[in-house]
Every structure is written in C-alpha cells, then in structure tokens.
Amino acid sequence: MAVIDDVINSSNSSDQLSNFIGNNSASIYDFFISQSYDSLLKHREKIASYILPYYKIYRNLDFTNNKNRLFVLSLLDVSERFGFHGEFQDLYNLCKRKNISIGSRLEASSKFLVGIRRISDYSNRMPEIIDLLAFSFLHEEDSEEKVIATLVHFYTEVLQNFGNENLNGVKEFRALLLESLSVDDKKFLVHSTIIELLNETIDDIHQVYNSIHRKLDLLLERSREFLPFDVSSHLIELDTEYSQMLDSIRDRFLEIRNLCANLYANVASDDIFYSLQRGVKVLTEQNQLLAYINSYGKMHYAKVMSAFSALSSQNLTSKIEIYDWGCGQGLASVCFLEYLNDRAETTEIEAITLVEPSEIALKRASLHIRKFNKSSDIYTINKDLDSLNKDDFSPISTNTKIQLFSNILDIDFFSMTDLILKIKENFSGLNYFICVSPYVSEYKTQRLDDFVEAFENYDSFDLIQSVTERKGEWNGTNWTRVIRVFKVKI
Secondary structure, eight states, X not given: OOHHHHHHHTOSSHHHHHHHHHHOHHHHHIIIIISOHHHHHTTHHHHHHHHTTTHHHHTTSOTTSHHHHHXXXXXXXXXXXXXXXXXXXXXXXXXXXXXXXXXXXXXXXXXXXXXOOSHHHHHHHHHXXXXXXXXXXXXXXXXXXXXXXXXXXXXHHHHHHHTTTOHHHHHHHHHHHHHHHTSGGGGGGOXXXXXXXXXXXXXSHHHHHHHHHHHHHHHHHHTTOOOOOXXXXXXXXXXXXXXXXXXXXXXXXXXXXXXXXXXXXXXXXXXXXXXXXXXXXXXXXXXXXXXXXXXXXXXXXXXXXXXXXXXXXXXXXXXXXEEEETOTTTHHHHHHHHHHHHHTOOOEEEEEEEEOSOHHHHHHHXXXXXXXXXXXXXXXXXXXXXXXXXXXXXXXXXXXXXXXXXXXXXXXXXXXXXXXXXXXXXXXXXXXXXXXXXXXXXXXXXHHHHHHHTTTTSTTOEEEEEEEEOTTTSXXXXXXXXXXXXXXXX
C-alpha cells in the first residue's frame, strides 16, 4: 500500500491525521518529495483525489507542530509539480494564513498560479519570479531541475492560458523571458533544456504544450540518474599532479584547503561555482573538486569540528570502524582523523568505509584519507544511498562504529526510510552518529530530526549534542549549522 493510501485512511479526523503524520514524517517526505518523478506520477490521480476533498481535515491541524507544517508543504510542492491549480491556490492561502514558510521556488510559483487576470500580469511579475528562482537555485534547492521545471511551468502557463487568443502576446512574453535570463547575474538559470523548450514552434498550442511537458518529465526523471558505478572496493586516486602536491603538505585539513584554493585560482569561474549547486551536486570534474573545497572547505571544517568536540567526554579507545555516507572528497573523515590525532588517544581504526556516487570524488576521498592514515583498510562503495544493499557492508559487531553524515541527511534525493532500515539491519553494536548540515529551512532540519527519532526507541539512545543555528546565530561566523550527535547500541 502506498503512503497516499495510508494518508487517506488516516484522515477521518484532524487528530487521527496528526497522529499519523507524527509517526510517519520520514515516509511522507520520502513519498511526496524524495521519490523520483516517474514513481510519483503513478499516484497522480489519487493525490489529486485527496488534496481538495480532505482540505477541511488538514486545515485544522496544529501548525505549531513542525511535522504538520511539513505535511502541508509537501502537498503544496506536489501540487506545483503536477500543475494542480485549485489545489495549489488553496494550499498556498492556507500556508499564508498559518505562517508556513514555503521557500523561494514555491513563492515564485504562486506569482504565476495565483491572481492572474491578463497576460501582462505574467510579464509584470517576471522580474520577481526570476529573482526568487535564482535565490532558490543558489541557496535552497537540492536540484537545479526543480528550478528549471518551475521556470518552464511559468512559460507553459502563459502558453496554455493565452496561446489561442493572443499568440503574438505569448511570443513577446517568450522573447522577454529569454532576454531576462541572459543578464549576467541570472545566466546560471539558462539550462540547455530551457533554450530547447522555449524555442519550440508554437503554431499548435495544445501539441507544443504536451510536447514541452513530455520533455520536462524526461528531464526530471534523468535528474535521478548517475554515471555507471565502479564496483571496485578499493578506489583511490594515484599518480596525478594533485596526489604529488598532496605529498608535500602537512596532514592538516586546512593545508588541503589552501592547496585546493591555490589550484582553483588558476581556473576559477562562475560557471564552475554555479555547477556545484550550493555544494549538493554530484561532482564529475576535477575543477569542481577544487572549487568545492575552495568555496566550502572552511565552513565544512568549522561545522564538523564543532560536532566532534561533543565527543570529548566519550571513550573512543576501543577498536572503531568509520563509515562516511555521501562522503564527497572525504572531508568529514579527514577532519575526524585530525580530531583523533589532536586528542592523542590510542584509537585503533580497523577500517574506513566511504560511500559516494561520484567516482572522481570517491577516489580523491581515499587519497585524502590515506594522507592522514597509512595503515587502516579503506573500502569504497561507489553508489548513491538508495542503491546500497546489505552485501555492501561487513561490520564487526564488537567494534564501535563512527557514522558520519556530513551535508547529506537534509538532501531530498534518497529514501530516509530505507536508509534507516539499512542501518538497523547492518550495524549491530555501539554506534556514534555525527550528523551535520547547514541550516536551509525548518523542513530540511526536520529531515535530520526524523533520522534521529528513528533511533530514540532504543534504551541505549543518548543524544549527546543538538544545535540548530541560523545565519547570525553561530558566534564568530556568518555561517549556519545543524548538528545532531548521538550514540545508540543497535
């Protein structure tokens, strides 16, 4: 049974629905937000049959509860995704009445889905819509495809509503949209798909509308695909110019950051920086590796080291295994090794396991870690989180596991429910979880909290540190941080 069926069956009253949401927040997020477009599309009609008929139930939820707010936001997001006009308007108005923050992308959608009376309204609102989408791209969304989809949706609304009666007006709007996207500070929004779809011939409005949405559906589905994975369990970067330079510096993270900053200075460009998608994009090129550490290295270091400081009262002298999930270039592992070295404790690290979908980043992660640790086994798993299975891991139950989740748990594109199940099934014994992310929104933070809550029912659960600091709240920095550190015996 799909989650939407459970939602419907649990919506006989607001109290019943609230109880269901409270116990199934991660599953609801996975269903509406995290699953692939193609998978969600199968439930389109059933979702549509829920949103308006059950409005009177969920409008009376207690919206001081963050999980209830996230539920309504999920319905709003899927309404925009599927072009449910009436549903979007009702949900948008509910969010405004209940002071539910919806983010810049959905705010942009409201500008062309709510209160439109004439074609000039679209043109007049265009600058604000583009500004909102640009902010969303740079600071909020995990996927550039979602921003692109909303931008294309903006255009197709004009096409569908005015194409038959004012074709020249639609063409003028399209030209203005392309011109507005060509300015220097918005060029990063000009995806090849945007150019292709906006240049479709519009003689037959119905035909071109359907053609654009078919191509957009394909784009959204392709956004979940990765390059073929390398099944080798010992990937590492060898005999490169970078590896030789790495040999010449001290084994300190900030030394690595300075090396990358110096190398990046020779190739730096806005195009490379924007391709990082605020640091969540799966990296595919050498210059992106340099750009990431140059742009985010110091912030990353400060966050994870502040999280590791919470372990100062913990005894880590037994044999340990380190698991770095979505490891990127291995920065969290490197920082943890530096932290252990600074503590000068005799910790025996039996193995370090790195999980990462980017092969080029994974190889560099192994290289970085070998710089700090010459003897421990390093195992590499070149997969995204949803592709993992139990055969990928062979932990020793008597060893303490250090589970590193750095800038990964708040990302939309994996099933939190499946990840939690995999951990519970594979990692018996004592586990320390170090979870760090930037503060993006209360909904992203709830995703981390859903992960933590999944382990609270164990008697051994101990929340060691919990920090949520928005911009301006972290003393001495202009950064944000969300930290959850806990231990549990599974």
